[in-house]
Amino acid sequence: NAGVMQNPRHLVRRRGQEARLRCSPMKGHSHVYWYRQLPEEGLKFMVYLQKENIIDESGMPKERFSAEFPKEGPSILRIQQVVRGDSAAYFCASSPPVLRRVTNTEAFFGQGTRLTVV
């Protein structure tokens, strides 16, 4: 049972380009979470998705950032027209299906994608 897979591990983009970060959850997990870790800062929640649905995007910047989790394939975090301030490590986590509204599931993290904007 492979863990959470993120690719690429490292991504370099010039200012103004688009960045696409991919996340494949653990087998059997249908919930995906994206977090961002800016240099010398803690991890901050960005967005929570289930298959074909965005459940909570309260941590997403209002512009240039979008996320999807299609029925087939990995979750994608897309950053349009990247700027230097987008340079960070982006982590994806997955968890099993929620059977009740209140749950105690454990989150499993991928190795992250380190985005550098030059």
Next chain:
Amino acid sequence: KQEVTQIPAALSVPEGENLVLNCSFTDSAIYNLQWFRQDPGKGLTSLLLIQSSQREQTSGRLNASLDKSSGRSTLYIAASQPGDSATYLCAVPTGTASKLTFGTGTRLQVTL
């Protein structure tokens, strides 16, 4: 709004020492608390998950305690080794499922 604080921010100890890392949170209505380890330039490794109904959880040389009423958790590392050098993060779920609020971490250096 949940806020998670970790003290100390950095810690350097000689090999073999027992040490305690602290985590505090402002909203005690949590379902669980999770401790992670992060090595430089790497991802997060889950160390321990304590459910809200538990007071302690142990894994090898690691022991985590949880006191919900006071909003605190501690991670105890026994007989520290250089391989324990890393940043240790605590996190609590906020609202939905596994949406986590992280502390700022404790950077641990274990010296020979």
